[in-house]
Structures are given as C-alpha cells and as structure tokens.
Amino acid sequence: MSETPASDLKERIDTIEEAYELFLAYAAQGRERDDESEAGGVRAFLGKAIGALDGLHGAAIEAAGNASQGAREWASYLEIVKDDAARAKTLLEFAAAQPFLSSELIDNLNATNHVRTLLTDVFLLDSALDANAGA
Secondary structure: OOOOHHHHHHHHHHHHHHHHHHHHHHHOOOOOOOOOOOOOOHHHHHHHHHHHHOOHHHHHHHHHOOOOOOHHHHHHHHHHHHHHHHHHHHHHHHHHOOOOOOHHHHHHHHHOHHHHHHHHHHHHHHHHHHHHHOO
C-alpha cells in the first residue's frame, strides 16, 4: 500500500471507511441485484475492503511500533483488532461470493456486529496513533 507504516495503515482505514459509506448508500437504494458492469460498484468496494483487511493486523503492529507508552496494552488491543478484522473479512468474502448483491443483503452485512465492531476498532486505533504522534 504506502511508503510508511503509518500511511499504509491510514490508507487501509480510509478504504474500510469509504467502503462502509458506499455500502450504506447502496443499502438505501432498494436494488434487487448489483450491476456487474459498474466498475466502481458495490462488488469493487467489497474487494477493496477485503484487500484492506488482508494485512491490517501487520500494518497496525508496524504503525504502533513507535507508540510511546503501553506496549503490553497495544499488543493486547491489536490482538482484538486482528480477531475482529478476521471476522469482518469473512463476512465481506461471504457477501462477495453471492451471485448477486441486493440492497437488503448489503444492509444486513452493514448491520452485523462484526462489521460495526471493526469500524469502531479502526477508528479507536486511528485516534490512538494520532495521540501517540502528538506525544
């Protein structure tokens, strides 16, 4: 992804957030199925989010390597992020494997605790890294 661990992680977080926002908009459209001809459609964003999750834990470890305090706490938290990312990735892959993607399917994906937990994890992670950068 990027040149530095922090920018790589930031790109991954931005990709996950952008995909979630597109999923929210798609869910509100009432579509029965996705249009496979849409290059930037919901399937493309599922793929981007899956790609961002693949390696998220490693990127987070590298970015957190410069944290000024709490190495044990960082390690424990990043294990939680790893587990939550794996669960969310499994759900995204499951959705992407379906023959068509309705708004209802994407809405149900968005509503899962696993996806919402992941979003909260990455927002907290991003904020903690910002706090350490300013320390």
